[in-house]
Amino acid sequence: MERFWPASGTNKNKAMVEHLQSYGVFKSKKVAEVMQTVDRACFVPAGTPPYVDSPMQIGYNATISAPHMHATCLQLLEENLQPGMRALDVGSGTGYLAACFVLMVGPQGRVVGVEHIPELVTSSIQNIEKSAASSLLKQGALSVHVGDGRLGWPEFAPYDAIHVGAAAPEIPQPLIDQLKPGGRMVIPVGNMFQDLKVVDKNLDGSVTVRSETSVRYVPLTSREAQLRGY
C-alpha cells in the first residue's frame, strides 16, 4: 500500500493520520491522537518525504516503517500501553514508536528502546528531542540503548508491551521471558514470507500466538550481517 497525501494544509501529519483512519487502517481514537501529536517529520532523514505511507531508508540497511504499520502495531498494543505501564521497543530505529509509546504510558510509565546500530541510537535520541516526547525523555520515562534486541532489555522487565520492529526467524525466548503475565508482544516472524504475530502471555504464564497479517520487514539479525547487507 503506497499513498501520497495532498500537500496542502498546515498540518500534513494530521492529514496523514486522518487518511489512514478513513481507509479503515485503524479505529482507535487514542492511536490517532498519539500519531497526530508525534510528527513523523521529526523522525525521517532530511530530504525524505515524511507523510508517504511507505517504509523509507534511514541508512545502515534499515528503514522507518510505514505509517500504516506503526498505526497497526500501536492499535494492537493499545491495552498494554496504559498510563504507568512498561514497554520495550526492539529495533527502535528512528525512535518514532518509542516516542508514541511514552506518550501513551506517561511519566509514571517506562519505555525502553533497543537498537544495535549506535549511530541510529544517537540520531533517534535527537529525533525524540525534536518531538512531543522530548520532555518525557528528559524526565527519564524513555531511554534508548545500544544492544542486541534479541536479548531484550532485562533491566526493566517484565514488560506489559513488547514491539519488535524487525523480522525474527522465530520468536526469541528472552523476549517471551521478559513479557509480563497479561502482557502482549507484536513481532514479525519469518524470512522471505513473514507474519505479524500477536503473542499474549496469559496470567498462568502460558503463551498464545496468532497471526495478524502478512508483512515485509528487514531482518532481526546481527549488526555485522545487517551492515554487510544481510
Ligand SMILES: C[S@@+](CC[C@H](N)C(=O)[O-])C[C@H]1O[C@@H](n2cnc3c(N)ncnc32)[C@H](O)[C@@H]1O
Ligand atoms: C524496520 S527498522 C526500524 C523500525 C522502527 N520501528 C522505526 O520505524 O523507526 C528495524 C530496526 O531493527 C534494527 N535491528 C535489526 N536487528 C536488530 C537486533 N538484533 N537488535 C537491535 N536492533 C536490531 C535495525 O537496525 C533497524 O533499525
